[in-house]
Amino acid sequence: DARVTQTPRHKVTEMGQEVTMRCQPILGHNTVFWYRQTMMQGLELLAYFRNRAPLDDSGMPKDRFSAEMPDATLATLKIQPSEPRDSAVYFCASGPRVLGELFFGEGSRLTVL
Amino acid sequence: GQNIDQPTEMTATEGAIVQINCTYQTSGFNGLFWYQQHAGEAPTFLSYNVLDGLEEKGRFSSFLSRSKGYSYLLLKELQMKDSASYLCAVADSNYQLIWGAGTKLIIKP
Numbered sequence: 001d002a003r004v005t006q007t008p009r010h011k012v013t014e015m016g017q018e019v020t021m022r023c024q025p026i027l028g029h030n031t032v033f034w035y036r037q038t039m040m041q042g043l044e045l046l047a048y049f050r051n052r053a054p055l056d057d058s059g060m061p062k063d064r065f066s067a068e069m070p071d072a073t074l075a076t077l078k079i080q081p082s083e084p085r086d087s088a089v090y091f092c093a094s095g096p097r098v099l100g101e102l103f104f105g106e107g108s109r110l111t112v113l
Numbered sequence: 114g115q116n117i118d119q120p121t122e123m124t125a126t127e128g129a130i131v132q133i134n135c136t137y138q139t140s141g142f143n144g145l146f147w148y149q150q151h152a153g154e155a156p157t158f159l160s161y162n163v164l165d166g167l168e169e170k171g172r173f174s175s176f177l178s179r180s181k182g183y184s185y186l187l188l189k190e191l192q193m194k195d196s197a198s199y200l201c202a203v204a205d206s207n208y209q210l211i212w213g214a215g216t217k218l219i220i221k222p
Contacts, residue, residue, distance in 0.1 A: 042214035043156075043200065056209065091155060099143055099208050104155035 023092030141206020
């Protein structure tokens, strides 16, 4: 049963610490997305990869966030240094084509104290 | 700017029918998606409309009018498990998904 896998599921950290979230997209999917979801903002796009190439990271605070896809089986989202306002659920999603159904991971719930 | 509007919250009764509306203003249009998200879980795909008209899938149907920038999701024979948030998303001219804030649907017995 193919699914998107995210780690960690939950993370509590202190302000200023580095946070790294990992995602394993579904094998064969060539689009990968990182989203952040809060009660106030809904789903915000942070980064978008197609065939591992970053296409859109305009929604990502560049001074502290970075997203990479070192190989087809791994996408990472890093926050350094983390701040309390980064507390949210971070979703990774992958899709088999440019336009179509997205498959979401279960999310990483981040709390920054 | 690009904008997706949907009601914040709706309440309906088990067994009834509910219609969740979504209006959009985007730079270009390459289709409209509906996703369901239960509390504490990930969004899951429900439907995709790119042409005008009604798409039916079991108890769920989705309608699109491109000229009006309007869609709705129709849920029939409501069940308690349908309590969830329903997200509307539009693919713009660059195939980027623009997401609405979601409609929280509360089902009462």
